[in-house]
Amino acid sequence: MSAPQRVLSGIQPTSASFHLGNYLGAVKQWVALQDEHEVFYFLADLHSLTLEPPEPAALTQRSRQAAAQLIAAGVDPERSAIFLQSHVAGHTQLTWVLECLTGYGEAGRMTQFKDKAARGALDRVSVGLFTYPILQAADILIYQAHLVPVGDDQRQHIELTRNLAQRFNGRYGETFVVPEAFTPPSAARILDLQDPTSKMSKSLPDAGTLNLLDPASALVKKIKRATTDSETEIRYDPKTKPGVSNLLAILSAVTGDPIDGLVAGFAGQGYGALKTAVADAVAAFAEPFAKRVTELMADPAELDRILAAGADRARPVAERTVADVYTKVGFVPPLSRSV
Ligand code: TYM
Numbered sequence: 520m521s522a523p524q525r526v527l528s529g530i531q532p533t534s535a536s537f538h539l540g541n542y543l544g545a546v547k548q549w550v551a552l553q554d555e556h557e558v559f560y561f562l563a564d565l566h567s568l569t570l571e572p573p574e575p576a577a578l579t580q581r582s583r584q585a586a587a588q589l590i591a592a593g594v595d596p597e598r599s600a601i602f603l604q605s606h607v608a609g610h611t612q613l614t615w616v617l618e619c620l621t622g623y624g625e626a627g628r629m630t631q632f633k634d635k636a637a638r639g640a641l642d643r644v645s646v647g648l649f650t651y652p653i654l655q656a657a658d659i660l661i662y663q664a665h666l667v668p669v670g671d672d673q674r675q676h677i678e679l680t681r682n683l684a685q686r687f688n689g690r691y692g693e694t695f696v697v698p699e700a701f702t703p704p705s706a707a708r709i710l711d712l713q714d715p716t717s718k719m720s721k722s723l724p725d726a727g728t729l730n731l732l733d734p735a736s737a738l739v740k741k742i743k744r745a746t747t748d749s750e751t752e753i754r755y756d757p758k759t760k761p762g763v764s765n766l767l768a769i770l771s772a773v774t775g776d777p778i779d780g781l782v783a784g785f786a787g788q789g790y791g792a793l794k795t796a797v798a799d800a801v802a803a804f805a806e807p808f809a810k811r812v813t814e815l816m817a818d819p820a821e822l823d824r825i826l827a828a829g830a831d832r833a834r835p836v837a838e839r840t841v842a843d844v845y846t847k848v849g850f851v852p853p854l855s856r857s858v
Contacts, residue, residue: 538729539729616848713746715745
């Protein structure tokens with residue numbers, strides 16, 4: 520990539536710890552992209568109310584803990600604006616306009632909504648869960664982002680975002696950059712260790728999820744118990760050998776070694792050797808990561824300062840887009856508006 524582009528992404532502070540899928544599918548890319556691009560990374564605290572709303576004190580704690588995890592993973596608050604979605608009012612201000620451009624059926628086709636809604640009785644499913652992807656579109660479009668580093672599960676939401684950008688531009692004139700998803704080659708969909716037909720997720724039983732803040736001994740135990748198959752050969756074939764291929768993808772993404780080379784190196788060895796290598800690599804990353812998170816959490820005032828500084832960088836960009844959009848749709852500009 521040549522000219523610096525604007526990069527935007529977000530992560531929900533819904534649980535105490537990021538899992539390995541969040542890191543390899545998204546956050547690791549966030550770290551790499553901050554070297555050459557103008558980047559905005561936020562904690563989607565508004566989105567985290569869309570399922571069963573968390574205890575207020577837990578949400579506050581997890582939001583700071585998520586900021587600490589981004590920094591521990593290598594997101595640098597000097598180069599990256601790190602902020603809370605709830606600190607930049609423009610996200611919800613733009614959402615309304617985009618909601619009015621979204622078809623009811625179009626929103627209903629979002630597979631994440633359908634999956635999540637299928638797990639709860641319909642009368643317990645919130646309207647917020649239904650409109651969630653439109654808030655996500657606003658998160659992206661408000662920063663005129665070119666690239667959105669995410670895992671595979673977010674692709675459909677990025678597609679909706681692109682459609683809404685084009686629809687708005689078509690109706691009101693060029694306004695939004697039409698963004699693209701940026702996914703890592705083999706780690707865009709890290710699978711659950713117990714059920715390697717499903718993605719690793721905070722909503723699946725704990726035994727298949729590698730939470731980065733788990734003690735290293737627990738991570739090792741989960742990896743050693745990962746589902747493989749009844750063969751013995753180590754081969755990368757996601758269709759017929761999803762469990763083994765997932766372990767290879769994890770090892771490759773954590774170490775940076777290409778999958779082909781790893782497979783060649785394991786020639787003649789069994790699944791035990793692969794699991795040991797994965798466990799060692801994951802523990803070598805997770806141990807110092809958890810230690811750094813603990814250090815950062817010891818100074819919540821500093822985390823709050825970082826989040827405030829990030830929001831101060833994000834807000835003017837967001838306000839400019841909202842002002843432009845509100846004028847284009849025909850709202851009378853308030854006399855007091857400064858941008
Ligand atoms: P969230 O919080 O569920 O996940 C954060 C990021 O982690 C990726 N991810 C995975 N990648 C690979 N394998 C997995 N098993 C795996 N599980 C999760 C997700 O794809 C995501 O990139 N809706 C978003 C948050 C959001 C957002 C945005 C993202 C809100 N607004 C604007 C980008 C741009 C979400 O719930 O991610």
